[in-house]
Amino acid sequence: MPRDGLILVRGGGEMASAAARLLFLSGFEVVVLEREAPLAVRRLVCFAEAVLSGRAEVDGICGRLVPSSDLRRALDEGGFVPVAIDPAAACRSKLAPDAIVDGRMAKVVLDTQIGNARLVVGLGPGFVAGRDAHAVVETQRGPDLGRVLWSGPAEADTHVPSPVSGQAESRVLRAPADGAFTGRCRIGDLVRAGEALGEIDGVAVTAPIDGLLRGLLADGGCARGGMKIGDIDPRGRAVDPARLSDKGRAVAAGVLEAILIGPKGPSA
Numbered sequence: 001m002p003r004d005g006l007i008l009v010r011g012g013g014e015m016a017s018a019a020a021r022l023l024f025l026s027g028f029e030v031v032v033l034e035r036e037a038p039l040a041v042r043r044l045v046c047f048a049e050a051v052l053s054g055r056a057e058v059d060g061i062c063g064r065l066v067p068s069s070d071l072r073r074a075l076d077e078g079g080f081v082p083v084a085i086d087p088a089a090a091c092r093s094k095l096a097p098d099a100i101v102d103g104r105m106a107k108v109v110l111d112t113q114i115g116n117a118r119l120v121v122g123l124g125p126g127f128v129a130g131r132d133a134h135a136v137v138e139t140q141r142g143p144d145l146g147r148v149l150w151s152g153p154a155e156a157d158t159h160v161p162s163p164v165s166g167q168a169e170s171r172v173l174r175a176p177a178d179g180a181f182t183g184r185c186r187i188g189d190l191v192r193a194g195e196a197l198g199e200i201d202g203v204a205v206t207a208p209i210d211g212l213l214r215g216l217l218a219d220g221g222c223a224r225g226g227m228k229i230g231d232i233d234p235r236g237r238a239v240d241p242a243r244l245s246d247k248g249r250a251v252a253a254g255v256l257e258a259i260l261i262g263p264k265g266p267s268a
Contacts, residue, residue, distance in 0.1 A: 004027065005029065005097075005098035005099065006031070006075070006095060006097045006099075007020075007023055007028050007030050007097060007098065007101060007259065008031050008092060008095070008097040008100045008117075009023075009030060009032045009100075009101045009103055010089060010101065010102045010103060011034065011048075011103040011105065012033075012034040012038060012046050012047040012048030012049075012051070012056075012063075012083060013038075013039075013040040013042070013046055013103065013104070013105060014040070014042045014244065014248050015105055015124070015139060015248055015251045015252075016032065016101070016103025016104070016123070017032070017045060017046045017047045017248075018045070018058070018244050018248035018251060018252040019101055019103055019123075019251060019252045019255040019256075020032050020058075020063075020101075020103075021058050021061045022252040022253070022256050023101075023252075023255065023256060023259065024061055024081050026256060029075050030081050031075070031081070031091070031095070032047045032048075032050075032081055032083045032084070033083075033084055033085075033086045033089055034047070034048050034051050034083060034085060035051075035085065035087040036085050036087070037051075037220070037221060038051050038052065038218070038221070039217065039221060040215075041215035041217055041229060041230055041231055042187075042214060042215035042231065043187060043215065043216070043218065044187055044188075044242040045241075045242065045243065045244050045245075045248065046058065047063040047081060047083050048083075049063075050063045050064060050065040050083040051083065051085060052218055056083070058244070059243065059244050061080075061081060062079075062080040062081065063080060063082070063083045064083065065083050066084055068084040068085065068086045068090070068091045071084055071091055071095060072094075088111070089116075092116065092117075097117050098117065098118055098119065099118065099119040099120070099121065100112065100117040100119075100120050101120075101122075101123070101255055102120070102121070102122045102123065102127070103123045103255075105123060105124055106126065107124070107125045107157045108125075108126040109132045112133065113132070114130075114131065114132060114133055114134060119134050119135070119258070119259065120133040120135075121134065121135045121136070121137060121255055121258045122135075122136045122137070122154075123136070123137050123139055123154075123251060124137070124138070124140070124154050124157075125139070125154050125155065125156055126153075126154070126157075127153065127154055128152060128153045129149045129151050129152055129153070130150070130151045134150070134258075134265075135148050135149065135258040135261075136148075136149045136152075137149070137154075137254035137258060138155060138254070139247070139251055140158070141162040141247060142155075145247065145251070146253050146254035147254060148254050148257050148261070150266065164234060164235065165234040165235055166234075167209055167234045170208045170209050171209060171211065171231060171234060172230070172232075173207075173208070173229050173230030173231065174227060174228055174229065175200055175205070175224060175225050175227045176200060176204075176205060176225065178200075178201075178225050179200040180200065180220055180221070181198055181200050181205070181218075181222075181223050181229055182198055182200075182219055182220075183197065183198035183218075184196055184197055184198050184199075185197045185213055185216065186213070187213055187215060187216050188212065188213065188242075189212070189213045190210075190237070191207040191212075191213050191232060193209050193210050194206055194207065197213065198216070200223055207232055208232070210232075210234065210236075211234040211235070212232065212233045212235070212237060212239050212241065213231075213241075214231045214232065214233045214239060214241045215230055215241070216229070216230040216231075217229040217230060
């Protein structure tokens with residue numbers, strides 16, 4: 001694909017944002033499409049934050065919220081990643097992108113289809129390369145993290161987060177009920193086990209372990225019971241919540257590889 005090609009990235013969470021950032025740095029035109037009420041939790045490394053604040057910075061790259069009708073003008077202006085509220089990717093017909101990257105990490109295929117663009121790349125579980133997308137990038141930690149698959153599925157979702165300093169599921173905050181979230185702490189705060197971090201419709205959300213609050217759903221975000229709404233890192237101040245994770249960088253590298261190789265795969 002030519003380096004001036006246009007790429008739509010669906011989703012503004014960490015994995016999608018890491019990919020969008022690297023593609024932008026590599027010279028591609030990049031647009032990030034998000035929903036009106038983003039569900040990203042690691043918001044300091046997510047272009048989704050632009051929906052809430054008008055602007056977001058991901059490892060030195062700026063994203064700015066623009067109306068979906070002004071995306072072409074924003075791309076021509078350059079110097080930043082345009083972020084638009086367009087969960088259905090309605091702008092696709094007008095912009096005619098060279099590639100689409102579905103980074104919404106829904107763990108199931110939503111509405112993305114292999115015929116949506118000359119090259120369609122899906123991230124993680126749910127996608128089958130050759131059926132739903134031309135290429136799928138593995139997002140499961142392990143020896144295949146970031147690997148580009150040109151046939152077959154990504155690894156199935158284990159529903160168990162990778163351990164950090166011996167903590168796995170215990171480091172994840174999950175919604176205790178359906179409803180709107182209201183936070184009491186900020187990303188980057190040091191928290192203690194049992195501390196109230198927020199509430200959902202009067203039901204307290206408490207920290208399961210000591211550590212640094214690395215991610216937290218934005219105030220007003222609508223959660224479903226059991227949904228991930230935050231992340232505590234037991235390493236504490238040794239972690240910078242404003243830096244992309246090694247996982248994000250590996251997945252981004254896989255996306256760039258898929259884009260550079262193109263829709264015919266590595267044998268082309």
